[in-house]
Amino acid sequence: MDTILLVGCGKMGGAMRAGWLEAGRRVAVVEPGPHAPAGAVGSPEALPDDLRPAAVVLAVKPQEAAAVLPAYGRFAGRAVFLSIMAGRTIAGMRALLGAEAAVVRAMPNTPAAVRQGITVACAGPGVTAAQRDLCTGLLEAIGEVAWVEDEALMDAVTAVSGSGPAYVFLLAEAMEAAGIAAGLPPELARRLARRTVAGSGALLAASAEDATELRRNVTSPGGTTAAALAVLMAEHGIPALLRRAVAEAARRSRELAG
Known part of the structure; x- marks a missing residue:
């Protein structure tokens, strides 16, 4: 059975690991933090010399990419790198991992913790059909998966679905x-x-039915819901605020590319 190497086991990395273990996959973990799962190692130097992962999943903070990624360049040309780092571009990651690195950039969201997430992924140069299928399987363990061909869309994806659970919780x-x-x-x-x-x-x-129709179904003309929506959908209400919020999140995603 192929081994998946998970680099970073925070909340999202931990949710992904749990989904893979439920699916019967073999997972190795590098996590130097205090909440590392049993069996994890604290640095790439502690990994077995004979480890040949099929995928290296990069789940560290985007600000740590420059310091962390070069140590995993030894797997370039063999494994596919699946990154969930917000903002980090495929070209930027390949510059740190090596020209042979096959990189998939993905953005999951926190409902992954209950296997109800959605992830959008984009494949970089050199990613084979088999590697794309492997990444699809890894991401489907935590919810739905969609693929885009244009990497520029990933900033908007991050702003809508990656950050979106926080909007709902708010x-x-x-x-x-x-x-x-x-x-x-x-x-x-x-x-x-x-x-x-x-x-x-x-x-x-x-x-x-789409969200617009479901909203209309709840809204009786002249009723209590209509009165509330007149406030929420006013010129500076929720629709306008969300457009501004998503635009700002997308801007920050582009900024994180470094």
Whole structure:
């Protein structure tokens, strides 16, 4: 069975590792931090000399790329490098790993922790069909997978789905606070906000209708929902704020390329 080498086992790396282990894959881990899983090593120098991973998954912080990646260049030409570092470009990673490095740039999101994530991936030069299939299988262990051919789209992907769970959690947080302000007991406000967001997400996932139609289905003319949406959809409301937020996140993703 092929070995997967995971470099960095933080929250996202740990979620991916858990999905792979559930799928029966063999995983080696390099993680110098205090939360390293059993069997992990603290540096690439501690890896077995005969290790021949099929994929090296780069799950370190993008700011650490220049210091971390060159040590794994010895696997270039054999393994595919699957990076989940926000902003780091394929060309930039190949410059650190070597010209022979086959790199796939990917952006998962945190629902991967419950196998409900979505990842968008882009293959760089030299990635074979078999390596692309391997990466698809690794990413499907934590949710859905989509591929794009234009790497420039990855900054927008990062801004929408990579950062997107935080936007949803902020909505739940704000709904809870608004419920308390309206007089609800805090525990009830929290329960209503969490279950409403979670249930609405489940309905959206299960429905063939798009989000616009589902929103309309809830909105009776002249009713309470219509009154609330008149505020939320005003000129400077949620749609405008999200456009600004996504644009800013995409800008930061481009900035992280270094």
